Amino acid sequence: MSTATPQKFEFQAEIKQLLDIVIHSLYTEKEIFVRELVSNASDAIEKFRHLQLTEKDVADDQLALEINLTTDDTAKTLTLQDAGLGMTRAELIENLGTIAHSGSKAFLKALSEGGQKNSNLIGQFGVGFYSAFMVAKTVKVYSRSWKKDEPAHVWTSDGSGSYEIEEVDDQQRGTKIVIELKDDCGEFATEGRIKEILERYSAFVSFPVNLGGKLINTVQALWLRSKSEITDEQYTEFYKFQAHAYDEPRLRLHFSADAPLQINALLFVPKDNTEKFGMARLEPSVSLFCRKVLIDSKPKDLLPEWLRFLKGVVDSEDLPLNISRETMQDRALVEKLNKVITKRFIKFLSEEAKNRTEAYNEFYAEFGVFLKEGAALDYAHKDEIVKLLRFESSLTEKGKTTSLAEYVTRMGAEQKEIYFLMGPNRAAIESGPYLEGFKARNLEVLFCYEAVDEYVMSNVREFDGKKLVAADHADVKLADAPKPPAAEGDLSEDDAKALAEWLKTTLGDRVGEVKASDRLVDSPALAVNADKFMSPQMRRMMKAMNKDGADAPVKVNLEINPRSAVIKHLAAARTAAPEKAALIAEQILDNSLISAGLFEDPSKMVARLYKLLETV
Ligand code: ADP
Ligand code: MG
DSSP: OOOSSOEEEEOOHHHHHHHHHHHHOOOSOTTHHHHHHHHHHHHHHHHHHHHHTTOOOOTTTTOOOOEEEEEETTTTEEEEEEOSOOOOHHHHHHHHHSOOSHHHHHHHHHHHHHOSOOTHHHHHHOOGGGGGGGTEEEEEEEEEOSSTTOOEEEEEEOSSSEEEEEEESSOOSEEEEEEEEOGGGGGGGSHHHHHHHHHHHSTTOSSOEEETTEEOOOSOOGGGSOGGGOOHHHHHHHHHHHHTOOSOOSEEEEEEEOSSSOEEEEEEEOSSOGGGGTOOOOOOEEEEEETTEEEESSOSSSSOGGGTTOEEEEEOTHHHHHHHHSOTTTTHHHHHHHHHHHHHHHHHHHHHHHHSHHHHHHHHHHHHHHHHHHHHHOTTTHHHHHTTOOBEETTSOTTOOBOHHHHHHHOOTTOOSEEEEEOSSHHHHHHSSSHHHHHHTTOOEEEEOSHHHHHHHHHHOEETTEEEEETTOTTOOOOOOOOOOOOTTOOOHHHHHHHHHHHHHHHGGGEEEEEEOSSOSSSSEEEEESOTTOOHHHHHHHHHTTOTTTTSOOOEEEEEOTTSHHHHHHHHHHHHOHHHHHHHHHHHHHHHHHHHTOOOOOHHHHHHHHHHHHTO
């Protein structure tokens, strides 16, 4: 039933509503209409190919299965032609005049459920064919069906409520869409602009996409192919293309899943952590695709924050289907994707740590800081992430690390806690006074060199039921170590007590408690933080940020070593040379503060040292 003269039709009410939103939306990235039309073209070719498996008698069976775009800068038009299955007259009416199809229906549903005109939704999930009306004065759709005896038609509309259909000659199988652009959308009639858009959104479309006769999509959607067919070089080339990177990826994870969601993912860890060089905070850059078509290149919630160093692609066929059944507002689907991918990536890292330990340790040296962030902040995955953390310790060699699990296997039966010490580096911790007592008792202490470690340790709190405890904390109680044989001149318990009391009086407000210590072996004294709520590291941070509280004078508890020559000397000087003894006492305290990282004002110390030197 063909018609020679154009026939006019009204759009279905929902389409009118949709067109109204699309045409009047302030959505700024109008360019996504290209993505929508190209993906429709690709779908149409895919359907045709499928059809060819059963139908032998099709129109124009020699046509190359391609998508061709041309721009006309003078006429201000953009044309897309595909060799897909095409549409009959009835299909033009059904497909373009009513809202039977997925994308736009989901969009309207989300709008009604979201309750506001969220123009962002247009970009996220597209409004399919109708997005062309964001940029078009008129849209003409020429189409010939694959069915041989069906005539071709042109469908024409300005999006204002009605469309016309007319029969045409000279049309090859498939669909040709001619867009006459609005005056302020002339950019889409220039080849450079369209090329840029195609490269962004349609780089992985399965069929050749040509612009002005030149092939645009030269890179394959590797993530959908099977691992065994892909070489390392291909992976690297893909990484460079997709992440706009120049380095070689350090690690990669290529996996697919069918339950609970259909996912194909190809993830890369870059060579370097650029945040480490003080460069800008990384943005999420694992792109979200639905069947090779880009949905969002920087989806915010696809992965947790701490995985922001990952590059690559996640493709899920479930996306548009589920999206139409759920509200997009609560992003339940993206959340589900997030869970599955995060779990899988953590599992991958733990396998790497086990099977390719050296590579893992190199990765950790570069990106460990992100794992620490995850351990501290990602409550859902904390327990698994903590297992991936690595530390140097008093029992490892310099540069070698241990996991918490390995630490636990080395714990003696009586050890109940996991100890750690903060310090700028290994040498500083090893030469400080805090480690001695642990060493003497064969207790392993983890070494933490990074500013975030303290925050991480206090958030992680425990591992395998064992508390993580700062070894320089005032509350740490160590079991009795085998005492060194009493030497000549060791202070008796009473003498030590008397000296401690004298020190408390002499040092006044600068100290809280003074007592003889059970954790010192060689050093004369050590300072432990009297302020439970502010560690030295925190104090430094607050000072740097000019926060209240950091200006209060440092107050510490002092522990002295009755076996140390310096302390013995002090005990003697106390009565023999009281003035000198007071100077020594102050100096011992300052030295302990230096070891604790709490020493702040050297001016007094210099004057005092000269005074002391005078007495030599
Ligand atoms: P969706 O692609 O989500 O189905 P669209 O609004 O993009 O929604 O397209 C509506 C319908 O129009 C498609 O489902 C398809 O049947 C038909 N269609 C659109 N473009 C083409 C094309 N190039 N060739 C054949 N059919 C098409
Ligand atoms: Mg579509």
